[in-house]
Amino acid sequence: MHIYSSHVLVCSGTSCTSKKSPELIKKLEEGIKRKKLDEKIQVITTSCFGLCAEGPIVVVYPEGAIYSNVTLNDIDEIINEHLVKGRIVKRLLSGNNEGNNSYESADFFKKQVRIALRNCGVINPEIIEEYIAYDGYQALGKVLTTMTPEQVIDKVLDSGLRGRGGAGFPTGRKWLFAANAKGDKKYVCCNADEGDPGAFMDRSILEGDPHSIIEAMAIAAYGIGSDQGYIYVRAEYPIAVKRLNIAIDQAKELGLLGDKIFGTDFSFNLELRLGAGAFVCGEETALMTSIEGKRGEPRPRPPFPANKGLFQKPTILNNVETLSNIPIIILKGADWFKTIGTKKSPGTKVFAIGGKINNTGLVEIPMGTTLREVIYDIGGGIPNGKKFKAAQTGGPSGGCIPTEHLDVPIEYDTLIELGSMMGSGGLIIMDEDNCMVDIAKFFLEFSVDESCGKCPPCRIGTKRMYGILKRITEGKGEEGDIETLEELAETIQAAALCGLGKTSPNPVLSTLRYFRHEYEEHIVNKKCSAGVCKELLDYIIIPNDCMGCTKCIKVCPTKAITGKIKEPHIIDQEECIKCGACLEACPFGAIIRK
Amino acid sequence: MSKKCQCGEDKICQLDKVIKEHKDMAGALIPVLHKAQKIFGYLPMAVQKQISEGLDISLAEIYGVVTFYSEFSTEPKGKYQINVCLGTACYVKGANDILDQFKKQLKIDVGQTTSDNKFSMNACRCVGACGLAPVVTINEEVYGKLVADDVKEILEKYLD
Numbered sequence: 001m002h003i004y005s006s007h008v009l010v011c012s013g014t015s016c017t018s019k020k021s022p023e024l025i026k027k028l029e030e031g032i033k034r035k036k037l038d039e040k041i042q043v044i045t046t047s048c049f050g051l052c053a054e055g056p057i058v059v060v061y062p063e064g065a066i067y068s069n070v071t072l073n074d075i076d077e078i079i080n081e082h083l084v085k086g087r088i089v090k091r092l093l094s095g096n097n098e099g100n101n102s103y104e105s106a107d108f109f110k111k112q113v114r115i116a117l118r119n120c121g122v123i124n125p126e127i128i129e130e131y132i133a134y135d136g137y138q139a140l141g142k143v144l145t146t147m148t149p150e151q152v153i154d155k156v157l158d159s160g161l162r163g164r165g166g167a168g169f170p171t172g173r174k175w176l177f178a179a180n181a182k183g184d185k186k187y188v189c190c191n192a193d194e195g196d197p198g199a200f201m202d203r204s205i206l207e208g209d210p211h212s213i214i215e216a217m218a219i220a221a222y223g224i225g226s227d228q229g230y231i232y233v234r235a236e237y238p239i240a241v242k243r244l245n246i247a248i249d250q251a252k253e254l255g256l257l258g259d260k261i262f263g264t265d266f267s268f269n270l271e272l273r274l275g276a277g278a279f280v281c282g283e284e285t286a287l288m289t290s291i292e293g294k295r296g297e298p299r300p301r302p303p304f305p306a307n308k309g310l311f312q313k314p315t316i317l318n319n320v321e322t323l324s325n326i327p328i329i330i331l332k333g334a335d336w337f338k339t340i341g342t343k344k345s346p347g348t349k350v351f352a353i354g355g356k357i358n359n360t361g362l363v364e365i366p367m368g369t370t371l372r373e374v375i376y377d378i379g380g381g382i383p384n385g386k387k388f389k390a391a392q393t394g395g396p397s398g399g400c401i402p403t404e405h406l407d408v409p410i411e412y413d414t415l416i417e418l419g420s421m422m423g424s425g426g427l428i429i430m431d432e433d434n435c436m437v438d439i440a441k442f443f444l445e446f447s448v449d450e451s452c453g454k455c456p457p458c459r460i461g462t463k464r465m466y467g468i469l470k471r472i473t474e475g476k477g478e479e480g481d482i483e484t485l486e487e488l489a490e491t492i493q494a495a496a497l498c499g500l501g502k503t504s505p506n507p508v509l510s511t512l513r514y515f516r517h518e519y520e521e522h523i524v525n526k527k528c529s530a531g532v533c534k535e536l537l538d539y540i541i542i543p544n545d546c547m548g549c550t551k552c553i554k555v556c557p558t559k560a561i562t563g564k565i566k567e568p569h570i571i572d573q574e575e576c577i578k579c580g581a582c583l584e585a586c587p588f589g590a591i592i593r594k
Numbered sequence: 595m596s597k598k599c600q601c602g603e604d605k606i607c608q609l610d611k612v613i614k615e616h617k618d619m620a621g622a623l624i625p626v627l628h629k630a631q632k633i634f635g636y637l638p639m640a641v642q643k644q645i646s647e648g649l650d651i652s653l654a655e656i657y658g659v660v661t662f663y664s665e666f667s668t669e670p671k672g673k674y675q676i677n678v679c680l681g682t683a684c685y686v687k688g689a690n691d692i693l694d695q696f697k698k699q700l701k702i703d704v705g706q707t708t709s710d711n712k713f714s715m716n717a718c719r720c721v722g723a724c725g726l727a728p729v730v731t732i733n734e735e736v737y738g739k740l741v742a743d744d745v746k747e748i749l750e751k752y753l754d
Contacts, residue, residue: 195720274625
């Protein structure tokens with residue numbers, strides 16, 4: 001084996017790829033070759049480090065220097081200074097990383113515990129040997145050669161691992177139900193239809209460590225007595241699809257998938273199925289209906305998938321992040337896993353932090369970490385000196401958490417008590433410039449769009465709720481609207497067919513719980529103090545900035561603006577229809593919306 | 595019922611090949627529709643009919659599936675497909691203003707195609723590049739951290 005003295009790791013996740021990281025890799029390799037250093041320095045294509053806002057990311061080992069926002073023009077400097085002369089290029093370093101420690105010491109990584117993301121940003125996901133070198137497929141070997149299926153399920157049960165897709169159902173119990181179900185054929189499915197807007201942790205795991213999912217599915221199959229698996233992945237994730245295909249082919253070639261794995265009687269085959277842009281297919285029964293080649297509509301439960309799932313056979317469905325925890329639990333044991341996180345929610349959770357936050361990206365934290373630590377210590381706080389208003393978790397099924405609950409430890413049950421939910425792990429930060437009524441409307445619009453239409457409470461109920469919210473944001477809110485919203489929400493929660501329908505009113509209910517005054521302000525005062533709802537804003541001319549050029553007077557369709565040339569103009573609020581034409585026409589920026 | 599083909603490269607023939615490869619697969623319809631859309635660019639009635647005959651699934655069922663999933667289209671799409679991300683992270687960072695600007699510049703609404711068949715525009719839900727919010731993709735190209743004023747400049751690149 002060839003040993004290199006330095007390694008240059010370049011992220012090729014979706015975010016960095018779209019910022020041209022493949023071209024960086026090419027230029028690095030060419031430059032290193034030109035300096036005749038290619039015997040000593042290896043360039044490795046990895047996946048996501050989590051620092052998506054600062055991409056493309058290049059990390060140089062053994063120094064552990066994290067270079068951020070690297071462009072093609074920086075490559076020569078990195079080669080000449082760092083790789084040739086050993087001098088770290090300080091101006092490219094990310095944050096306060098001094099570049100002489102391992103990158104785990106940077107603020108962004110200090111509080112993180114990387115279990116699900118253990119290989120992301122470390123190995124090349126397209127080379128199976130790199131996964132194997134990091135203990136890959138050892139857990140599968142251990143399971144097949146030294147454990148019975150019952151012992152496998154016991155171990156997962158004992159670890160207390162709960163489904164990371166959002167609802168937090170104990171994974172071991174799910175497996176046990178399917179193992180006990182009678183049937184000649186059973187299926188193992190992986191839910192990689194990550195549809196929550198703002199959540200991309202599953203994509204990063206698929207892109208960065210696809211073999212861990214394959215290994216975990218094989219372990220699950222052994223546990224429940226299955227020989228066939230399906231990964232249902234979003235078609236919108238082309239890089240993940242490509243790497244999964246490569247990984248499946250490599251595993252087959254080495255005999256880690258297929259017949260008689262590790263020389264035992266256990267056989268397992270895996271197929272990839274692409275989604276086609278329907279959010280509801282993330283719901284377990286809808287996902288199975290979709291794999292069957294039909295409209296992805298949910299089915300009533302019971303019968304539960306553990307008894308009658310895919311093709312009417314016993315089936316388990318696990319989320320990507322859940323599965324990525326399995327191999328390491330098998331290797332390190334349930335007791336080790338329980339030392340991380342909280343008693344009720346052991347382990348870690350990966351969050352995709354986005355929105356109004358400095359360090360947008362992917363973080364993995366032990367359960368029980370507080371929101372404040374995630375937002376301020378890891379996320380670096382709110383940009384532009386703005387004030388934090390709320391954190392949204394759980395996507396369209398979740399809710400908003402306000403400032404007063406920032407110190408609540410994050411775990412499944414506490415988030416539900418707060419009227420939100422863990423969800424798949426999207427964490428969107430909102431500041432004082434975001435209007436909570438508008439956010440509720442945004443999520444309802446999503447639910448209306450994505451409702452499959454099978455059951456009336458969801459199909460009609462969400463549409464009515466959206467209609468009311470739209471009216472409120474347009475300044476046409478009426479007394480009684482809030483009560484009607486609450487009544488509709490209750491009905492949908494009680495009567496909708498599937499989990500997605502039942503939880504669709506959550507964004508409204510949680511914003512009503514914490515930000516009722518904003519609704520009232522919109523309805524009663526016809527004002528939006530965040531300045532988002534356009535119809536509720538007034539257009540005002542700042543007299544000191546107005547040069548009196550009359551450009552706004554000429555474009556105003558209702559002749560609401562008056563004033564003499566070279567004197568400040570005035571907008572008559574009664575006549576103004578808020579079209580915004582004056583704001584665009586003003587060359588001095590003297591017109592504002594307030 | 596499958597049509598005999600002598601041409602070798604023609605699209606109908608390619609589709610026939612795809613259908614044959616998938617005929618015995620469980621739940622073959624959606625994978626076949628994906629491939630058919632790749633070949634033809636969209637799924638007109640004639641294509642759906644061919645799949646119906648090849649896989650022995652009723653045309654009504656196929657039409658039901660095609661119209662259920664937003665990825666499938668029964669109308670031809672423009673040369674450049676613009677996807678404005680309206681995921682939460684992009685939305686809170688002003689994706690709506692970007693969308694409005696595209697509408698204004700192209701004079702089309704979401705889901706429509708310009709009369710010269712050059713641009714189609716869609717609003718999508720999260721491409722997963724939230725670090726770059728707000729994000730727009732045009733075919734394979736990703737544009738991130740946009741403000742409304744960038745839109746005109748981006749579109750000019752495609753006006754050859």
